[in-house]
Amino acid sequence: MRFFINGDQVEVPASVQTVGSLLEHFDIDNKVVIVEHNGNILSKDTQTEQKLEDGDRLELVHFVGGG
Amino acid sequence: MSERYSRQELFDPIGKEGQMKIQQKHVLIVGAGALGTGSAEALVRAGVQKITIVDRDYVEWSNLQRQQLYHEQDARNRLPKAVAAKRRLTEVNSEVEIDARVMDVGVEEIEELSRDIDLIMDATDNFDIRMMINDMSQKANIPWIYGACVGSYGISYTIIPGETPCLQCILETVPIGGLTCDTAGIISPAVQMVVSYQVSEAMKILVEDFQSLRKKLVSFDLWQNQHTFIQIDKIKKPNCLSCGHERTYPNLSFTNQTKTAVLCGRDTVQIRPAEPVERDLDHLTQALSIDGEIDVQNPYLLSVDINQHRLVIFKDGRVLIHGTKDISEAKSLYYRYLG
Ligand SMILES: [Zn+2]
Numbered sequence: 001m002r003f004f005i006n007g008d009q010v011e012v013p014a015s016v017q018t019v020g021s022l023l024e025h026f027d028i029d030n031k032v033v034i035v036e037h038n039g040n041i042l043s044k045d046t047q048t049e050q051k052l053e054d055g056d057r058l059e060l061v062h063f064v065g066g067g
Numbered sequence: 068m069s070e071r072y073s074r075q076e077l078f079d080p081i082g083k084e085g086q087m088k089i090q091q092k093h094v095l096i097v098g099a100g101a102l103g104t105g106s107a108e109a110l111v112r113a114g115v116q117k118i119t120i121v122d123r124d125y126v127e128w129s130n131l132q133r134q135q136l137y138h139e140q141d142a143r144n145r146l147p148k149a150v151a152a153k154r155r156l157t158e159v160n161s162e163v164e165i166d167a168r169v170m171d172v173g174v175e176e177i178e179e180l181s182r183d184i185d186l187i188m189d190a191t192d193n194f195d196i197r198m199m200i201n202d203m204s205q206k207a208n209i210p211w212i213y214g215a216c217v218g219s220y221g222i223s224y225t226i227i228p229g230e231t232p233c234l235q236c237i238l239e240t241v242p243i244g245g246l247t248c249d250t251a252g253i254i255s256p257a258v259q260m261v262v263s264y265q266v267s268e269a270m271k272i273l274v275e276d277f278q279s280l281r282k283k284l285v286s287f288d289l290w291q292n293q294h295t296f297i298q299i300d301k302i303k304k305p306n307c308l309s310c311g312h313e314r315t316y317p318n319l320s321f322t323n324q325t326k327t328a329v330l331c332g333r334d335t336v337q338i339r340p341a342e343p344v345e346r347d348l349d350h351l352t353q354a355l356s357i358d359g360e361i362d363v364q365n366p367y368l369l370s371v372d373i374n375q376h377r378l379v380i381f382k383d384g385r386v387l388i389h390g391t392k393d394i395s396e397a398k399s400l401y402y403r404y405l406g
Contacts, residue, residue, distance in 0.1 A: 006295045032238065034284065036297050044239065059297050061286040063238070065331065066217040066253060067102040067192045067261075 004057045020048030022058070032063040071162075072114050085274035086114065092185040092273045093117040097172060097200060099148040100124075101253065102214050103190030104136040105262030107152060110188075110269065111160045118156070119180060121168040122148040123337070124330075124387075125368060125379065133255040145363045145370055145379070169367055170383055171339055172196055174319050177203045186272050187211035188265060192331045194238075198318035201226070201234040205310045206319065210272050214261045218251045219290035221261040224299075225268045225280055232303035233310040235318070250332040256289050327394050336388045336397035344384040351380060355404060376400060 001012050003022075016022050019042065023029040035042045035050075036059035042050055052058075076086045092115050096103050099122035107120055126134075126141040126148055134148075141151040153167035170176060181187070181203050189212060191197055197213065204211040205228050213234060214223045226233055264285055271279045283296040303310070308317050326339045348369045352361055359373035369380045377389040378400065386405060388397040 006293045008293070034237070034297060034299065041297070041299060041301055059295050061222065061284055061295055061297055064215045064217045064220060064222060065193050065197075067098055067100055067190050067215050 001052065001054055003052065003055070006059055017052060018048065019050040019052065019058075022052065023048070023060075026060070028060070028062050034061045034063075035059070075113060080276060080279065081270070081274055085276070088275060089270070089273045090114050091116050093119070093183055094186045094188060094269065094273075095180055095184045096120045096188045096190055097177075097180075097196065098122055098190030098192065099134075099136075099152045100130070100190060100192060101133045101135075101255075101258040102216070102262055102265070103148075103188070104134045104152060105258060106188045106190055106266055106269070107156055108135060108159060109262065109266040111156045111163045111165070113266075113270065113273075114160065115163060115273065117164040117166065119166040119168065119184070120149055120152055120156075121170060121172055121176075121180060122152070123169070123171040123385065124148050126151050133253060133258050144365055145368065146365065147367045147381075150367060169381065171337065171385055172199070173339075174199060174321055178319075181207050181209060184209055186269055188269060189213045189215075195328075197234060202309050202316040202318040204228055205233055205314065206316055212265045212268050214265045216257045216261045217253055218288075219254055219257050220286070220288045221257045221264075222284070222286040223261055223264040223268075224284045225272075225282075227277070227280070228310065231282070232299060233307060235309035236302050236304045236307045237299065239304065239307070254289070260287060260289065327398065329392050329394065330387070334390060334392055336391055336394055338386050338388065338397060338401050340384045346380055346382055346384060348380070348382060351405075358404070373400070373404070378404065380405065 001014055001016055003010050012025055016025050019035055035047055037050055038057050072086050075081050076083050094110055094115055096107050099120050107118055125145045126137045128142045130137055136152045136155040147169040149167040149169045153165045156165050177199050187200055187209055189197060200211055208228045210227045212225050284299050285296050287294045305311050308315050328337045330337055351369055352364050355371045359371040362370040362372055367382055371378050375390050379387040386401055388400055391397050
């Protein structure tokens with residue numbers, strides 16, 4: 001699968017079919033992440049189940065606490 | 068002194084009129100670590116009327132790599148950050164009034180600190196205090212600017228009451244559980260980038276140019292060469308308990324307040340006495356030198372090593388117990404030596 005993530009073209013294994021598995025793939029599934037999928041902000045409840053297709057555009061922003 | 072702000076006045080979006088506005092504004096900076104010292108220096112140089120800067124900690128050697136207001140001598144003397152910051156800020160611009168507070172910010176404190184404030188800068192290191200700031204901002208109608216960083220990564224968002232979603236709206240939208248403490252280290256350019264985003268937005272607010280605000284959530288990674296902006300207006304929830312129609316400000320309720328806290332990434336527990344006390348540091352120095360070794364005493368705190376722990380006792384009553392993350396172990400030390 002090929003996505004555009006935060007502006008970069010990224011190749012991921014074909015097993016990455018949902019936002020949930022994508023976050024796991026990048027090891028940020030245990031973080032607080034806002035996901036924009038093809039221009040739409042995903043809500044907390046449906047975020048992980050959102051199906052992905054080849055060529056999807058995603059913006060991922062995770063919250064951190066340090067300062 | 069009229070030359071002082073000339074370059075800022077020559078910058079069209081500010082001008083002489085904007086500069087006059089800046090010079091009438093009072094900014095609260097919560098935290099005097101990396102982000103706080105960066106914001107404070109920039110705003111003091113920019114000529115705000117008054118800064119209130121508040122921090123519960125003291126300067127350590129590990130701060131000097133990125134906390135721009137501090138010197139080696141501050142670390143040697145274990146000076147409270149707020150005190151050291153005020154000293155340096157006054158040298159930078161004596162025209163700005165600096166109110167420096169050595170204290171832990173809880174609900175009562177944030178209510179008091181937010182009086183007559185035009186803007187709150189977030190320079191904290193945890194979400195408990197950010198949620199308090201969030202609700203205070205909504206309650207008192209004060210804009211605030213979230214900022215945070217870890218590693219080479221940073222994030223910022225400007226929250227305008229009545230306009231943008233608030234932090235409660237945002238964090239309700241995403242799965243919680245990942246808001247743990249960041250222990251991954253940090254490089255100073257990531258700090259400076261967040262400070263730049265925060266201070267630019269601050270200037271727009273101070274000159275009342277709200278149209279120019281960024282309006283997007285920004286995040287970046289300076290090592291991975293990434294930069295992201297997301298429009299998150301739609302996240303605003305009409306039924307949000309912090310900014311919605313039937314708001315209760317859940318983060319300002321006293322029951323949520325803890326008296327003990329494990330400090331982020333510090334192997335340290337803070338204990339606040341239930342009632343405010345003023346410690347007699349001279350007396351404590353005498354009493355504690357029997358079991359421990361006095362490390363530093365200054366007008367603001369006493370630092371003493373007892374076995375493998377270091378106790379730092381502040382005049383305002385708080386005690387930091389270094390060398391443990393275990394609250395019950397920290398409490399037993401506290402009661403043995405200060406109970
Ligand atoms: Zn809200």
